Amino acid sequence: MRFYPYDFQYKVKEGKVYVYLYSKDEEGKKICVVQEHPPFFYAAVKGIKAEELAKQLSGLSVEDKQSSQPAKVLRWEEAEKELIGKNEAFWKIYVNYPKAVPLIAKELQERGLVTYEKDILFIHRYLRDIGIVPMTLCEAEGELITSSRFNIKIPVFMAQEIKQVSDKTTNWDILALDIETYAKNKEINPQINPILMIAFYGIKEGKKFKKVLTWKEFKNGVDYLEVVKDEKELLERTKEVIAEFSPDILTGYFSDGFDLPYIKTRAEKLGVRLTLGLDNSELETRNKVSFRDGEAKITGIMHLDVLKFIKNIFWGNLKTDTYTLDAVAGELLGYKKHDVDLNKLAEYWDNGDDELETFVEYNLQDSRLTYQLFVKLMPSIYEFTTLVGLPAYDVIRMRFSRLVESYILRRAMEFNVIAPNKPGGTEMEQRMQESVQGAFVFEPEPGLYQDVVIFDFRSLYPTIITAHNLGPEALQCKCCQGKTNVPGKEEYWFCEKKKFLPGVLEDLIIRRTDLKKEIKNLKGAGKDTKFEEARSYTLKILANSFYGYLGFFGARWYCLECAASTTAYARDYIKKTIAKAEERGFKVIYADTDSCFLLLGDKKLEEALHFMDEVNIKLPGQMELEYEGYFKRGIFVALKGSEKGAKKKYALIDKEGKMKITGFEVVRRNWSSLAKEVQEKVLRLVLEGQEDKVLDYVRKIVKELQAGKVEMKKLVIRTQITRELSQYKSIGPHVLVARRMVERGDVVVPGLVVEYVITKGKGLVRERAKLVEEAKEYDANYYINNQILPAVSSIMAVLGYSEEELASDEKQTGLGSFFG
């Protein structure tokens, strides 16, 4: 029997532990493969008499209040395993059910034994034990069960043996869901307010599926709308729609924290049992620490919340820093949510207004966006799942530390390595106090530069860790003492024999290097490389996470010495690169962590590339200095009120006129769009060699401001209300504006973004802050001195206009009178 398992659970039946693998078979039908698997953990037995230990273990049982039976030791066997580089003796201790593991382990711990691997999820342990990878092709030997012994909606196959066949996968049926709720005055409360609509969007067997359910009649021309009697029926239909579509993957946007918990709460209130699970279990929601950590699980269906994956894993690929569906869809898909006024929904609902049709379309659009986002992210989700080898449900809900650790745990099985224990409370507190010295950043000299060439080390930290074997097993070994010490950290040295952790990392790097070649070939042959590219990205960020993992306080393989040595080597390499460049006659103007900026001067690009080759010949392992690019011009500015060059703040322009801007505040939200526009334009003029035009340009803007010709909307400043208005101790402009909004009857709740303009008149700035529609005349001087000047002064200082010149002249008018 061949199948693709995708969701997993275990059950204890008649004293035996069974794993249920919800799977698709090769025809695309669902099947549940069941296999027995024993729970176990390890105990270190070095220096303990075997008979003594056997006496302790035999017949050991611990009372379990949660269970009808006590936790029991069933049997044990000897096992030699490697712990932090040393082979040691352990006993593998089998118990009667998964939850017995921590109970028995705790008991033994209290009796003075040291126990290991007692806090690994049983399903995770199982997948690693038998060496299968979710969502890929497996094979089982066994038989179909015909009896109804199992209360399962799909056929059950009892397996004696299961093994991995290949990394082939299959098609997955995906259904996206989105709800709209009654929310008068933005009140989002499932205890009070009903669900008004539910939208579904999916594709099954090549056919588009779209549906919106609602329980109000109104005139409409929407063919995918289904009107039911009431909210209760809406929930019943929801259950049916999902069951009929029978998705492998159910997706939503914040559905872990909003849609599914909301549905669950309403269902409970209305007495609807949401038995969506393939084992007839109900939709399960739980809140962890807070609402934001909630999860929603359905047995036999992968519920994958797009937002979870983005916030945990994919954020590094996005420019946006707000993860609203609108922003994320806009960036990844290029189109957005429908523009409706959500505050009107409740009102229309109460009146049964025909306008409700626009909300039906809005609702469907959200589910469509969610579906399309999911499809777009699917290659990445799939690659993380198969690389880490755990269920997709778990993987998308992990942060990098746990992804890395899960990956290492799987590899540990292959190398007979036992996992070190997680730190306890005090150990962790101590670790949280510790930190390591970071990267080297070269202090640039403020100025304008020409012919800038940038080199950078490809995956610097991972390649340092593998090239120098920076793993906990290799730290300060006896055999290599006195050979090579870490530069600048002479108290550390690392064994020259390749060890487990750096080896695991090296595999990731090599796999990626090979994959990149393959991608090149595939592309050359005109093939689609979506999944290969997702895999390459996955390998890269997992490798990049190892450094952080080594210094992460909760890590099993924590090694602060390794993390400190990684940055120490990095500082050494970049400084040596700088020295070498200078030796070859290049002026180095900047460097940060793994990059080095130099000036060509009177040399050719070929000579710079030759310098790079010279560096590369001497680099160990996978380390490599790469050519990042050539830039016509670049500008580095000074720190405010200082001669010193600002780090991580510069702008460059390439031959095609494309600007690379780093660190300039153009993106900050509480700046007017005018300030952003002026800053960007000034940078462009400077970098395009038209610095003589800068003064005229800024003058022009200043004049326009003074003449009152600038559009109001370019002067709008946005600030968020973050608490109840009465709670503010310091009254900023936005608070006063919000108070007036309340007076005129607007709903002001925390989260509202107030948009205001500073106007002419007497008094404090905050007293002159007005809503756009209230504002008659903006305060030109405010915008000149508080928006334009700060945005351009550091850039103009490089051109020789001093801060005093710009600002001092006359205090009241400042820049205005200077430029005037």
Next chain:
DNA sequence: TACGGGCGGGG
């Protein structure tokens, strides 16, 4: 500059 509190996503 150090610390504590609140936010995020969703309607």
Next chain:
DNA sequence: GTGTACGCCCGTA
């Protein structure tokens, strides 16, 4: 569910 674990930004002291 054999699982403890949020991290960043803002405002205030």
